[in-house]
């Protein structure tokens with residue numbers, strides 16, 4: 614997969630993700646899914662990028 618595309622609308626610093634842009638702090642996907650692993654999320658740490666894929 615070509616990860617040279619940097620989606621300027623999705624900034625991301627998760628370099629361990631397969632979908633991370635190869636040259637900038639952005640996601641290379643056109644869109645992502647965000648979700649939560651908590652019943653009642655209260656802080657940002659409760660949210661997750663569900664489009665994350667291990668490199």
Ligand code: SF4
Pocket residue numbers: 623624625626627630631632633634639640641642645662663664665666
């Ligand atoms: S899929 Fe999610 S975690 Fe992976 S690079 Fe894109 S925004 Fe970051």
